[in-house]
Amino acid sequence: MDFNGSFNKVIEELVMNVLPSLVIVRGHRFGGGAGMIWSADGLVLTNNHVVGRRKPIIKLNDESEHEARLISRSPEEDLALLKIDASDLKPLEPAPENPRVGELAFAFGHPWGQRNSVTRGIVSALLNAKTSQGRTLPVIRSDAPLAPGNSGGPLVNSRGQVIGINAMIMGGDQSLAISVQAARNFVLKVVGEEKIGVGDQQPIPEGVL
Incomplete structure (x- = not known):
């Protein structure tokens, strides 16, 4: 085979x-x-x-x-x-549950203006980050390489389901994605359950793409 x-x-x-x-x-x-x-x-x-x-x-x-x-x-x-x-x-279909550590992860985006690029890695860790207002935000750390232009693109599993939204480089070969579960909750609050099938402040400035 x-x-x-x-x-x-x-x-x-x-x-x-x-x-x-x-x-x-x-x-x-x-x-x-x-x-x-x-x-x-x-x-x-x-x-x-x-x-x-x-x-x-x-x-x-x-x-x-x-x-x-x-x-x-x-x-x-x-x-x-x-x-x-x-x-x-x-x-895209949101994954129904969090990924497992060690699971394959594929990051899609347009790094440095290069359209429709994909990189591969594994899920390194599932973390709970603290936001500027002290809330807990579930994030996914992976070693799928990211670069400027990847921000906002999907991080998907081997079934093509979204597990995260690419957000930032941590340093070295590690990157962070916002968990799709957090994204689902965000959409749910805005437009309601029917769309869940998947003041103006400054954005996070440090480390983002």
Whole structure:
């Protein structure tokens, strides 16, 4: 049995399934980041620090561009929910439970402007970070390499389910993603259960992409 060939084919299929749900988010005059389609009717999830203060532009995988409305943002959790006027989009499926340490993880984004990039690593640890307001935020540490342009993109498991939202580099070869469970709760508070199928403050400045 050609294990390497079979494994490579599985990874190729995973990448092809995720890419239609990966978007470019341009929220700053210079630079931008990534995001993911959260619902078929145009909800897009990304990092708060990616959105900035300008009206963001979303570029879909089919090259179409859409001006987005900011539905809600949480500088504390570094999450933002956007809405574009589009339909029949392909949302990513949130994982139903937290990943296991040692599980494969794939980070999608546009590092250094290189579109539709994917890196591979493993889940190194599940952590509870303290926010600026003293709340607990579940995060995932992995060694899937990140770079500027990865922020807001999905971290997925080997089944293509979202386990986190890429957020920052810790230093060395470690990076952090906000747990998809925190993202689900954020969306739930904003738009309610039907979309859970998956004051303006400064974003977290230190270490973010």
